Amino acid sequence: MRRIAETAMHMFVERGFEAVTIAEVAEAADVAVNTVYNHFRVKEDLVLPPSEASAGRLAEIVAARAPGVSAARAVLDRLRDEIRQRSRTVGLSPGFGRVLPMMLAAPTLAARLRDLGEQMVAELAELLTAETGAAPGDPVPGLVAAQIGWVHSLLYGEIGKRTVAGERPDDIAEAALTLLDVVEGLLSEQVLTYATRKDA
Template identity: 40%
Template sequence: MSEGLRERKKRETRQRISDIATGLFLARGFDSVTVAEVARTADVSVNTVFNYFATKEDLLLDRSPEVEGLLARIVRERGPGESVLAAVRRDFLDALETGHYRYGFHEGGDGFVRMIETTPSLAARVREMNEARERLMAEAIAEDLGTGPGDLAPAVVAAQIGAALRAVVGYAVRRMLAGEGIGSIAPDLREQAERAFGLLESGIGGYGTRPAGRDRGHGHPS
């Protein structure tokens, strides 16, 4: 279904407010900019800002719904013969190869990363996003495999993959904060990611492998 005019205008307004807020935050620091200043610069009311963003932190972390739902989407869209771990590994390495932001690092993102790491409220919001991402992944695994409420395997698998991703991304972040660009970090980051996923392979490498002939994102395994 195509996007209607009203929905498009709302999406564009939300993006414009976030872009303006991000520019102000990067220029002056997150804590030095008020929501009222963002509203004034964007030529909207404070109430309008909060209609689009629940908190000041969400003005900067405006892609949080996409980030939180990322691993659940990967689980649902994995291909025939692909396990949960293999699907995440493939997607992570693709993001690294293409320079996509979805795992929290990208070329030119050092200022963004530094602001999050040095602002307690933003760091706390990112931790909440990581927790939500793992919870949604566990729910997607349980739904996809049809496991019962007493089966802890989906939560354990999601927690292990989430921990590996946090460790690998944390490695990239530390080097970015030291002044390196993703271009120079990428080869080592790929090696670190391969090692991390390799450590998980012997334990959960085959978990949730989608049967051959099953379409992505439809139905449950028999």
């Protein structure tokens, strides 16, 4: 599966996402077309596999937080960890500078990224509603989820902008950590402490 995805990514970067067919990917990877579809339901999954580009990402981070940690703090801490590790999850892996422009140039991939962000916020809002016991129609869980989603999206946008500009990953990481510090200072205390997990 990894070989298929890596073959496809190389072809997409060289020729453009829309110019490459699944049949061409299969031929280059020396597998049958059906084999590609067995692992990747649609062509976009070759670039954004559901296992890595999950709509449940924010909700999963928050659900796994330790006692005494709020929803926003859990996400901020995870993002900082991923930046420090130069994680592929936040776009700091080698070669991403060529991948991102290809993704943004493909309408279906760009749309999928937007949809993914909206789905992340929706799933987080649902989790926060359940965890806090918020009444039906209470807007607070959705508003907090939207602000956390905004932070997540803002960070990815900043990393993407600097990546396309050709900045070094270490410089991008430093700028991203600074941005998170600034953003954290702008978030209200209500957001930063909302849904703090009680001690076990």
